[in-house]
Amino acid sequence: MHQIPIPAGMETAFFVLGKQVLPELPELLECAFPGKTFCLIADENTWRAAGHQAAGHLEKAGIPMIRPVIFPAEPGLHPDYAISQQMAADFNDTVIPVAVGSGVLNDLVKCAAGMAGIPYACVATAASVDGYTAYGGAMSVDGKKITVPCPAPYALLADTDVLAAAPPAMLASGYADLMAKIPGGADWLLAAELGIDPVNEPIWNMVQQDLRTWLADPTDLNHIFTGLAATGFAMQLYRDSRPASGAEHLLSHVWEMEGLAVDGQSVSHGFKVGIGSVAVVQLMDFLIRTPVETARRMAQPLPTRTEREDQIRNLLKKGCYGSGIPETAMAKFQDGDAALARQQAIFDKWPVLQQKLRRQLFPEDEMISLLRRAGAPVEYTAIGLDREQYLHGIRTAQLIRRRYTILDLLYESGLLEPAIQTLR
Numbered sequence: 001m002h003q004i005p006i007p008a009g010m011e012t013a014f015f016v017l018g019k020q021v022l023p024e025l026p027e028l029l030e031c032a033f034p035g036k037t038f039c040l041i042a043d044e045n046t047w048r049a050a051g052h053q054a055a056g057h058l059e060k061a062g063i064p065m066i067r068p069v070i071f072p073a074e075p076g077l078h079p080d081y082a083i084s085q086q087m088a089a090d091f092n093d094t095v096i097p098v099a100v101g102s103g104v105l106n107d108l109v110k111c112a113a114g115m116a117g118i119p120y121a122c123v124a125t126a127a128s129v130d131g132y133t134a135y136g137g138a139m140s141v142d143g144k145k146i147t148v149p150c151p152a153p154y155a156l157l158a159d160t161d162v163l164a165a166a167p168p169a170m171l172a173s174g175y176a177d178l179m180a181k182i183p184g185g186a187d188w189l190l191a192a193e194l195g196i197d198p199v200n201e202p203i204w205n206m207v208q209q210d211l212r213t214w215l216a217d218p219t220d221l222n223h224i225f226t227g228l229a230a231t232g233f234a235m236q237l238y239r240d241s242r243p244a245s246g247a248e249h250l251l252s253h254v255w256e257m258e259g260l261a262v263d264g265q266s267v268s269h270g271f272k273v274g275i276g277s278v279a280v281v282q283l284m285d286f287l288i289r290t291p292v293e294t295a296r297r298m299a300q301p302l303p304t305r306t307e308r309e310d311q312i313r314n315l316l317k318k319g320c321y322g323s324g325i326p327e328t329a330m331a332k333f334q335d336g337d338a339a340l341a342r343q344q345a346i347f348d349k350w351p352v353l354q355q356k357l358r359r360q361l362f363p364e365d366e367m368i369s370l371l372r373r374a375g376a377p378v379e380y381t382a383i384g385l386d387r388e389q390y391l392h393g394i395r396t397a398q399l400i401r402r403r404y405t406i407l408d409l410l411y412e413s414g415l416l417e418p419a420i421q422t423l424r
Contacts (some may be wrong), residue, residue: 113151144322
């Protein structure tokens with residue numbers, strides 16, 4: 001088999017990547033799950049892309065299967081936790097589910113397998129997301145987008161011929177998701193410098209060491225999928241998505257909860273994240289370009305607890321964000337002496353923060369050029385946002401997670417609104 005070496009300590013034990021490797025699926029499943037029966041789970045699109053071929057290879061090899069589960073192509077699947085619950089109720093420890101698909105379908109099966117306490121395998125159909133090898137699934141639970149803890153696939157197969165045949169927008173989406181590791185990494189550096197979330201160097205290196213090589217050519221399918229898989233492995237080890245995401249993903253989550261769509265079609269995760277990356281890099285550029293003395297003069301008064309509660313209620317008045325966000329936002333809110341101390345710490349570290357951001361980030365025009373070459377949108381209007389919703393999403397994204405990002409740093413320094421006003 002065309003096995004790719006996997007770092008030690010992974011839940012994923014088998015990773016097959018290469019050209020025309022789909023015929024190796026029977027051998028992979030026999031090695032990974034000896035004596036088991038298998039159930040292929042796909043939608044109509046992914047069944048045409050790889051499912052029917054996979055079934056043919058398994059049947060020819062005499063691998064036991066039960067009737068596949070094939071979801072309709074329309075309407076498209078959503079990462080609804082209830083769907084995973086329904087699937088999990090039908091799983092048992094004698095049948096191994098095999099997800100044939102990409103982001104949403106893989107997360108649904110991953111989550112269901114986790115609920116049932118059984119391993120699963122995945123046949124990738126597009127280089128569209130970093131979640132294939134990740135611990136946890138991005139799911140909608142009671143209207144709120146969260147990462148549900150569940151093990152990564154025990155075995156993963158990615159045939160580059162299958163990946164190449166996917167719609168071009170899916171590769172563009174995957175590339176944009178990989179690009180997001182640049183500002184996401186910058187967020188981690190900011191949090192570490194302020195003593196909030198130290199960088200784990202081995203896990204950092206799994207993503208960041210070769211990231212610019214993986215991003216150099218937006219058409220290099222092998223590099224892009226390798227980078228996405230490496231990011232997933234980093235999340236497996238870290239047991240959190242910090243190595244893969246920062247403020248740009250929080251923006252994506254807000255827009256998803258708001259039902260962002262173009263011509264009735266949901267905007268892909270990668271495209272939302274790509275637009276989020278452009279916004280975040282512009283906010284970070286505000287920090288880089290603003291001398292600390294100017295920043296101190298521009299800083300707005302920090303709110304009281306009552307004022308902050310009022311701000312949060314106003315930002316969430318659309319009512320589509322699920323429960324728990326006000327509590328999350330207030331749990332990280334600081335006022336009084338604590339708020340002033342944090343603000344002072346930020347300004348004391350300002351020159352060091354500027355230096356770290358300069359080293360980590362692509363220049364904005366270079367990042368935009370690469371995203372355009374990949375076929376990913378770079379203007380917020382291209383994903384159905386108007387100016388009001390775009391800016392509202394940035395303010396709201398600061399509320400929804402405890403993870404410290406540039407949004408928190410600017411908010412705590414009194415500079416979030418001045419920075420937002422510089423966005424293009």
